[in-house]
Amino acid sequence: MSRKTSEGVSNRAALDPFLREVQGRALTAARLSVPDDDALDCVQDAMLAFVCAYSGRPRDQWRPLFFRILYNKLRDWHRRRAVRQAVLWVTGREDDSPSPLPDPQRWLAAQDAGARLVAELERLPLRQQQAFVLRHWEGMDTETTAGAMGVNAGTVKTHLSRATERLRQVLEGHHEHR
Amino acid sequence: MSTGEERHVSETVRGLEAVTDATPRSLQTRLDAARRLAVEGGNGTARRGWLWAGAAVAVVVGALALGIVIRPNPETAPPAPAPVADADLYQDLEFYVWLAEELDSSSDSRS
Numbered sequence: 001m002s003r004k005t006s007e008g009v010s011n012r013a014a015l016d017p018f019l020r021e022v023q024g025r026a027l028t029a030a031r032l033s034v035p036d037d038d039a040l041d042c043v044q045d046a047m048l049a050f051v052c053a054y055s056g057r058p059r060d061q062w063r064p065l066f067f068r069i070l071y072n073k074l075r076d077w078h079r080r081r082a083v084r085q086a087v088l089w090v091t092g093r094e095d096d097s098p099s100p101l102p103d104p105q106r107w108l109a110a111q112d113a114g115a116r117l118v119a120e121l122e123r124l125p126l127r128q129q130q131a132f133v134l135r136h137w138e139g140m141d142t143e144t145t146a147g148a149m150g151v152n153a154g155t156v157k158t159h160l161s162r163a164t165e166r167l168r169q170v171l172e173g174h175h176e177h178r
Numbered sequence: 179m180s181t182g183e184e185r186h187v188s189e190t191v192r193g194l195e196a197v198t199d200a201t202p203r204s205l206q207t208r209l210d211a212a213r214r215l216a217v218e219g220g221n222g223t224a225r226r227g228w229l230w231a232g233a234a235v236a237v238v239v240g241a242l243a244l245g246i247v248i249r250p251n252p253e254t255a256p257p258a259p260a261p262v263a264d265a266d267l268y269q270d271l272e273f274y275v276w277l278a279e280e281l282d283s284s285s286d287s288r289s
Binding site: 015016019020023024025027028036040043044047048050051114115116117118121132133136137164167168171 | 189193216217
């Protein structure tokens with residue numbers, strides 16, 4: 001068996017464990033910006049696109065590639081929603097679709113200060129969410145995060161500093177009220 | 179990153195972990211099903227695409243070949259109907275022949 005074939009065979013075998021490992025965090029990341037059902041659709045679409053197009057890549061590239069696909073799906077969702085809202089506004093109709101920011105109470109199952117921070121993470125722009133999740137939660141370094149976001153390292157740092165600044169304000173407000 | 183910022187980050191990350199652990203059971207079940215679908219559906223999807231395209235081409239070629247092979251047997255095929263225009267012409271011709279004969283016979287009787 002050639003090296004390429006054996007790598008392909010072992011990649012296919014590693015697909016399910018990899019996706020099982022990331023699926024929960026991917027769903028949480030998606031739920032930060034879209035309703036639960038749409039988050040599930042985005043994650044499923046991302047998994048399928050990843051398996052079809054990128055499962056042949058080296059495994060050290062899988063994580064950033066997968067999250068790049070996922071955030072592209074989320075961005076597409078927001079663009080479609082913006083177009084839909086513009087059409088409704090022009091035609092003078094009501095928007096009866098679910099709000100993209102569900103009730104923050106749903107995070108309270110976590111029962112700690114982190115829940116409030118997660119609820120605040122929901123309010124951040126998608127790019128800042130993405131930078132925070134990839135850099136601090138997925139543990140990617142700045143360069144890998146930049147590659148996953150399709151931007152340069154400086155842009156990643158800008159998004160990160162804005163996100164952490166917002167979280168700092170929330171956390172300080174939380175401790176004051178205790 | 180300052181110590182304070184590190185604390186904010188670590189608290190938020192703990193929050194995200196807790197939220198993930200508390201994902202509703204219904205969502206987790208659907209997520210597992212989605213993962214299985216992706217792994218089974220994605221593997222070989224490209225090959226299956228080629229198979230479907232090949233099958234479609236084979237169907238088209240087969241249909242064309244069948245159309246060429248199946249031709250009506252001139253001996254057993256029903257006769258083609260006469261063109262309508264010719265039939266009308268013959269009918270008209272018979273009428274005019276009859277009319278001419280009538281006129282001839284009537285002129286004979288008058289003379």
